[in-house]
Amino acid sequence: MKTYFSLSLKLTIIVVAVSAAVIFSLTLYNISEQSIDFENIYVDKAKDSSAVLDLLWSDSHSNNTIANAIESVKEKNNISIEYIHVFTTNNDSLTLLFSTNLTKYNTVHGKYIFHSINTSQVGKIKSSQNAIDNLQVIIPINSSENITGAYEFSFFTNEAYQVFQQRTTNLMLISIISLFILIFSFLYLLRHFLVKPIIQFRDTAKIFGQGNLDTKINIATRDELGELASAFNSMAEDLKKSREKLEEYNKILERLIDQKDAFIGQLGHDLKNPLQPLVGLLPILIQQEENPKMKKHLKVMNENAQYMKELILKTLQLAKLRTEKISFDFKDIQLHDLVERVITSQLPFLEENNIKITNLVEQSTQVNADPLRLEEVFKNLITNAVKYTPDSGGKITISSEQLNNSIQVSIADSGIGMTKDQLSRIFDEFYRADSSTHGEDSVGLGLSITKRIIEKHKGQIWAESKGPNMGSTFYFTLPKEKSGASK
Amino acid sequence: MKKIMIVDDEPGVLYTVKTGLETIADDIEVFTMQGGQDCLDHLDEINPDLIILDLMMPGMSGWTVYDQIRDRKNFEKTPIIFLSARTDDIAKRAGNFLADNYLEKPVDVNIIKIRIEKLLEKKEEE
Numbered sequence: 001m002k003t004y005f006s007l008s009l010k011l012t013i014i015v016v017a018v019s020a021a022v023i024f025s026l027t028l029y030n031i032s033e034q035s036i037d038f039e040n041i042y043v044d045k046a047k048d049s050s051a052v053l054d055l056l057w058s059d060s061h062s063n064n065t066i067a068n069a070i071e072s073v074k075e076k077n078n079i080s081i082e083y084i085h086v087f088t089t090n091n092d093s094l095t096l097l098f099s100t101n102l103t104k105y106n107t108v109h110g111k112y113i114f115h116s117i118n119t120s121q122v123g124k125i126k127s128s129q130n131a132i133d134n135l136q137v138i139i140p141i142n143s144s145e146n147i148t149g150a151y152e153f154s155f156f157t158n159e160a161y162q163v164f165q166q167r168t169t170n171l172m173l174i175s176i177i178s179l180f181i182l183i184f185s186f187l188y189l190l191r192h193f194l195v196k197p198i199i200q201f202r203d204t205a206k207i208f209g210q211g212n213l214d215t216k217i218n219i220a221t222r223d224e225l226g227e228l229a230s231a232f233n234s235m236a237e238d239l240k241k242s243r244e245k246l247e248e249y250n251k252i253l254e255r256l257i258d259q260k261d262a263f264i265g266q267l268g269h270d271l272k273n274p275l276q277p278l279v280g281l282l283p284i285l286i287q288q289e290e291n292p293k294m295k296k297h298l299k300v301m302n303e304n305a306q307y308m309k310e311l312i313l314k315t316l317q318l319a320k321l322r323t324e325k326i327s328f329d330f331k332d333i334q335l336h337d338l339v340e341r342v343i344t345s346q347l348p349f350l351e352e353n354n355i356k357i358t359n360l361v362e363q364s365t366q367v368n369a370d371p372l373r374l375e376e377v378f379k380n381l382i383t384n385a386v387k388y389t390p391d392s393g394g395k396i397t398i399s400s401e402q403l404n405n406s407i408q409v410s411i412a413d414s415g416i417g418m419t420k421d422q423l424s425r426i427f428d429e430f431y432r433a434d435s436s437t438h439g440e441d442s443v444g445l446g447l448s449i450t451k452r453i454i455e456k457h458k459g460q461i462w463a464e465s466k467g468p469n470m471g472s473t474f475y476f477t478l479p480k481e482k483s484g485a486s487k
Numbered sequence: 488m489k490k491i492m493i494v495d496d497e498p499g500v501l502y503t504v505k506t507g508l509e510t511i512a513d514d515i516e517v518f519t520m521q522g523g524q525d526c527l528d529h530l531d532e533i534n535p536d537l538i539i540l541d542l543m544m545p546g547m548s549g550w551t552v553y554d555q556i557r558d559r560k561n562f563e564k565t566p567i568i569f570l571s572a573r574t575d576d577i578a579k580r581a582g583n584f585l586a587d588n589y590l591e592k593p594v595d596v597n598i599i600k601i602r603i604e605k606l607l608e609k610k611e612e613e
Binding site for chain 1 (some may be wrong): 497499500502503504505506507510511543572575591592593594595597599
């Protein structure tokens with residue numbers, strides 16, 4: 001079974017992904033912007049301080065003056081300074097001139113390459129890797145456009161960084177909250193504008209399927225769904241019209257079929273009366289006639305009259321079986337005994353054709369069927385089997401098998417068998433596998449009648465044959481006994 | 488000589504049954520009645536031993552004729568064979584009690600003769 005993914009789920013996943021991507025990238029951009037701001041504060045501080053320093057000790061470069069200048073700068077600043085290093089240029093390299101914290105200086109790698117701190121790097125941060133605790137900014141010392149040295153300021157950033165981090169966390173929190181608000185409002189809109197109408201379509205389509213075409217879809221929005229709804233409604237209208245038309249035709253057809261059945265019935269009965277003199281008197285004429293030639297003529301006439309009679313009776317029977325009105329008398333029957341009865345009644349006919357018949361139906365097998373009509377089924381199938389088993393010494397075997405919900409009966413003969421084409425047509429009305437066969441029992445309706453009787457029992461009938469001269473087997477199913485008395 | 492009365496609206500049927508029966512049986516005399524009224528008019532006069540009655544007749548139906556025959560004291564027990572083209576009608580209206588007493592058209596006259604003999608024997612036994 002396929003897993004069901006609702007439309008809302010799919011759309012929600014897409015929306016969540018897209019809005020998360022947008023909101024988080026915006027947030028991250030914001031954070032990086034802020035972190036640059038955060039660093040710029042220190043760069044500005046460093047610049048301001050260096051300008052003050054420049055002024056304070058520009059006249060005399062003694063360590064004492066520098067120390068005094070730095071102290072005043074440190075005091076002026078609101079931000080706590082870890083240390084300040086002062087360098088002077090010396091042949092492309094920088095030499096430490098003064099430090100407020102020599103220990104710190106020594107732990108850093110000692111020498112700075114002068115050209116790495118050129119004018120373009122003014123205001124740059126030495127390294128922001130340890131920015132959580134402190135941050136170093138390098139500012140060149142400018143005296144009349146020539147760089148003569150550099151300051152390195154190291155600021156304690158701990159406190160400021162915490163503020164920055166707090167702000168970032170808040171920003172993330174706001175992002176997540178707005179993401180949720182976005183998703184929920186989208187889901188609400190989705191439900192209201194898309195899923196609900198679609199569910200209405202689905203339910204209405206179900207109602208249509210049940211045949212109620214009067215239901216209308218109530219979506220009046222001016223969008224694709226609204227258009228779909230009105231198309232849907234007019235489709236229902238059209239369907240209703242064509243269904244009404246079909247029903248009308250159906251009624252006409254039913255009436256025509258009724259008329260046809262009535263016509264066949266009337267014709268059949270009307271044909272019986274004029275046939276009475278032929279069927280009634282020809283046998284007597286044959287008995288009384290002494291001239292053998294005349295006797296033969298009369299016999300032919302009688303055979304044809306009998307054939308016509310059979311044709312009329314079978315046609316009427318078939319027409320009657322076709323109507324719903326005919327009632328069947330269903331009973332639980334012992335199948336073995338019924339088959340035995342039919343075989344006994346057919347014995348003269350079987351002996352005449354020298355055919356041996358075996359009843360393998362088990363004594364315990366019971367079916368729910370109309371006994372008289374079931375007898376006719378067996379009679380027809382036996383007659384049929386005998387007819388297509390022309391060589392004397394043939395064999396017919398009747399057996400039954402218990403299926404889940406039914407009993408399957410088979411009647412196998414050792415006769416001429418059937419081709420595929422014949423197999424597909426034997427149950428057709430007026431079809432004869434061998435068109436030369438022409439006797440009173442072979443009007444070509446026996447198997448059609450048999451099929452109808454089986455169908456009235458809610459069973460199925462079919463035939464199988466391995467091919468010409470390999471015999472044929474007829475199968476049919478019958479409902480099991482109702483009482484359920486069998487063990 | 489047994490007197491058999493046949494009631495039918497079809498001259499062909501009347502002719503067949505009369506000629507056929509009289510040809511194969513020496514002790515049977517057949518009286519043909521064209522329709523129910525004809526039958527009732529001549530019933531007392533002919534006083535038949537057995538009546539063959541068609542069911543589907545214009546004017547008076549076989550069932551009406553049957554009822555009126557049975558209403559007459561002399562014919563309460565006269566065997567009646569229904570000879571009809573409509574077997575389903577008989578089955579529907581009369582149930583199984585008629586099983587021995589009806590024949591479906593068209594029928595071999597030999598079979599009518601056998602049926603007549605059987606019913607007359609049965610009557611004599613009673």
